[in-house]
Amino acid sequence: MKLPFTLRSFAHGVHPHDHKQGTEHLATEHMPFVSRYVLPLAQGGKPAVPVVGRGEGVRRGQRIAAADGFVSTDLHSPVDGQVLGFDRHRHPSGELVPCVELQADPFSAQEVSAHATVDPDGLDGDAFVAHVQRGGIVGLGGAAFPAHVKYKTPAGRVVEHFVLNGCECEPYLTCDHRTMVERAADVLRGARIVAGQLGAKDVHIGVEHNKPDAVAALRANVRPGEAITITPLQVKYPQGAEKMLIEALFGVEVPAGKLPLDVGCVVNNVGTMVALADWFDRGVPLIERVVTVSGPGVRRPANVRVPLGTSVRELLAHCGGTLPETCEMVMGGPMMGSALASIDVPVLKGTSGVLAFTAAETARGSEYGCLKCGRCLDACANFLNPSVLARLARAGEMKTLEANFVMDCMECGACSFACPSNIPIVQLIRVAKSAIRDERRKEAGKS
Amino acid sequence: MTGRGHRLDLQAAPFLHTTLSTPRLMVEVILCTLPVLAAATWFFGVVALLVVAAATAGAVFAEWALATRAPRGNTLRDGSGVLTGLLVGLTLPPAIPLWMAALGGFVAIALGKQLFGGLGQNLFNPALVGRAFLQAAFPGALTTWGAPRGFLDVPASTFALPFLHGGLDGMSTATPLALHKFEHTTTGLWALFSGDVAGSLGETSALVLLLVGLWLGLRRAFDWRIPVAILVATALLGGALHLLDPVRNPGPLFLLTSGGLLFGAVFMATDPVSSPTTPRGALAFGAGIGALVVVIRDYGGLPEGVMYAILLMNAATPLLERVSQPRPFGRRRAA
Numbered sequence: 084m085k086l087p088f089t090l091r092s093f094a095h096g097v098h099p100h101d102h103k104q105g106t107e108h109l110a111t112e113h114m115p116f117v118s119r120y121v122l123p124l125a126q127g128g129k130p131a132v133p134v135v136g137r138g139e140g141v142r143r144g145q146r147i148a149a150a151d152g153f154v155s156t157d158l159h160s161p162v163d164g165q166v167l168g169f170d171r172h173r174h175p176s177g178e179l180v181p182c183v184e185l186q187a188d189p190f191s192a193q194e195v196s197a198h199a200t201v202d203p204d205g206l207d208g209d210a211f212v213a214h215v216q217r218g219g220i221v222g223l224g225g226a227a228f229p230a231h232v233k234y235k236t237p238a239g240r241v242v243e244h245f246v247l248n249g250c251e252c253e254p255y256l257t258c259d260h261r262t263m264v265e266r267a268a269d270v271l272r273g274a275r276i277v278a279g280q281l282g283a284k285d286v287h288i289g290v291e292h293n294k295p296d297a298v299a300a301l302r303a304n305v306r307p308g309e310a311i312t313i314t315p316l317q318v319k320y321p322q323g324a325e326k327m328l329i330e331a332l333f334g335v336e337v338p339a340g341k342l343p344l345d346v347g348c349v350v351n352n353v354g355t356m357v358a359l360a361d362w363f364d365r366g367v368p369l370i371e372r373v374v375t376v377s378g379p380g381v382r383r384p385a386n387v388r389v390p391l392g393t394s395v396r397e398l399l400a401h402c403g404g405t406l407p408e409t410c411e412m413v414m415g416g417p418m419m420g421s422a423l424a425s426i427d428v429p430v431l432k433g434t435s436g437v438l439a440f441t442a443a444e445t446a447r448g449s450e451y452g453c454l455k456c457g458r459c460l461d462a463c464a465n466f467l468n469p470s471v472l473a474r475l476a477r478a479g480e481m482k483t484l485e486a487n488f489v490m491d492c493m494e495c496g497a498c499s500f501a502c503p504s505n506i507p508i509v510q511l512i513r514v515a516k517s518a519i520r521d522e523r524r525k526e527a528g529k530s
Numbered sequence: 531m532t533g534r535g536h537r538l539d540l541q542a543a544p545f546l547h548t549t550l551s552t553p554r555l556m557v558e559v560i561l562c563t564l565p566v567l568a569a570a571t572w573f574f575g576v577v578a579l580l581v582v583a584a585a586t587a588g589a590v591f592a593e594w595a596l597a598t599r600a601p602r603g604n605t606l607r608d609g610s611g612v613l614t615g616l617l618v619g620l621t622l623p624p625a626i627p628l629w630m631a632a633l634g635g636f637v638a639i640a641l642g643k644q645l646f647g648g649l650g651q652n653l654f655n656p657a658l659v660g661r662a663f664l665q666a667a668f669p670g671a672l673t674t675w676g677a678p679r680g681f682l683d684v685p686a687s688t689f690a691l692p693f694l695h696g697g698l699d700g701m702s703t704a705t706p707l708a709l710h711k712f713e714h715t716t717t718g719l720w721a722l723f724s725g726d727v728a729g730s731l732g733e734t735s736a737l738v739l740l741l742v743g744l745w746l747g748l749r750r751a752f753d754w755r756i757p758v759a760i761l762v763a764t765a766l767l768g769g770a771l772h773l774l775d776p777v778r779n780p781g782p783l784f785l786l787t788s789g790g791l792l793f794g795a796v797f798m799a800t801d802p803v804s805s806p807t808t809p810r811g812a813l814a815f816g817a818g819i820g821a822l823v824v825v826i827r828d829y830g831g832l833p834e835g836v837m838y839a840i841l842l843m844n845a846a847t848p849l850l851e852r853v854s855q856p857r858p859f860g861r862r863r864a865a
Contacts (some may be wrong), residue, residue: 421542438545452608454752455802456807457802
């Protein structure tokens, strides 16, 4: 057993308390079926186009919307039931977006009507990519980027390492942890499928060392002589950012503005591998995902396998409801997730967590002047100077912000976490970045 | 949530925050001035407490009187005013009239901090601005190192009325640096190390300052690079000059343990507001202070140079920061 500080990691970052004790040892449970499901058509890339009509009956697992273009994925029904309509509904972001609304059949046993299983070894590159797209599979780490897009490598590019992200560096979240413990064989099955297709020499799985049971479970499923390495990493945020994970594993910096592929890596979340194994080996497309329901405001924290489109309200009710002191609901992790204005929003393909907080955790202390103490510099894994960026953002100095590489910021929030003066650094940067993007778009429109 | 009328906040991530806060940082440093104050009281008597209290009162008064009118609201809560006052007090000689100490504390906050826009905005270390003002206005009182005769003995000058010159009281002694410069006598290292020498209240005990500095560094209350760079630069440059002229230029150990060097390195140069934020900037800043101290002490007309060295490097801080910005992740030097 190595001492924690001798483990690999990236430079800089912060150490928030991980708050995983509440759910890390709880076996994943199944969310019971509810009566109504709402699935936004845009869940990873361009909105899908409905292929079923209003009033039509659908089977659990049946395709209900088809990918529109390459950076888009199919959408499947999570239940046996009937299509109620295609109206706009509230998205977790707060916007009203086009959705498929389904009424579950109360008399159905809700067995999956599986698609034909496919042997991935018999597929060539493009057929493989197309089949992943048909499975509706997106990155389950949170960003919900269509998985197949990463598998279409430009000609001449060599993939050396296929990297799996099992860091789960966001506090409270344990869905990936449970997935690695309970479905280690499927994680590795997915890894073998993708690594084989990409022609990667080896597979590296980075797991923060606060999940020793996940490391053990994965290692137990590696066959002798196989080029699959499970590397325990220090516990540090934001290690789950793919560029940080690559730095932690290989000591290589992905150049700014470039992709992991530029250093010979493709990175996926461990949960995505399970979705791939389900799709290829069992013919089950992405219609469910594991969501961690946690936080001090939840009465019965749990890891729940939830059919997509289930409302957050039903999910919370399944977990015993929330305490009256709850004042902040978060979808995703507490460092990069977003606040919910309403709990009448659906669970999405990218929903890793639903967290309920009380004022004790989230109340922001009053803001003090910047001491220039430098803690944000030590926090910034991108080696920017957040204190300067925040000051420039407040002053509206857009040109100087760009010269100070503000667009390199990945908005992980480590700076705001670390600031003793409670300056909303990343929030200021976020606003400035979107203003700069608007300006660029405007200028591109002019010319 | 399950009931009606439940209201949700809509903050922007991150939702969690470190437990460290600016007031807590200030309290930590304030607590670390207490051992120094205790040593000062041990060597100079209760008068040390009176002087520090007067300076602190002046600083807090300025904070209260000026900050409440500033647009950023009352900054008394962050504790930085108290800290500045304590630091001003600890840099003063024991026999200084109390009204001067109070005025020094007031000027430190008024000119050194609030004039620039409050906490975080100032270019120079406020406590040193206060002390520099006193040194310019009352050079006699600031260089008379009379030590009281007994623990409870308070010199008559302590209670001198404002702007009326009472004779400065107490045994007139010279600091180790002045003794070396003007009389070519070198004080023993043990006396310097323990602090049983003449000097400003908080600066004399190298032992206490080293322990406190070590503690603050381990607690990461300040950037360790600054004091380390100061000490290394002082020792290297001082040592080299000592080799050139061992009679005129004191040796490195004497340089490190005498005068305000350790106090300045631990409490003054490490003020985050007036020192560079960037790691490489901090190293250059500390090295600059060390070099300036040696040059002023070895070649200047004054025996001591720590205050001016730090203030000069404060002025260079914006430039140092500009040239020492970190290299962003994934960008080679040429990019």
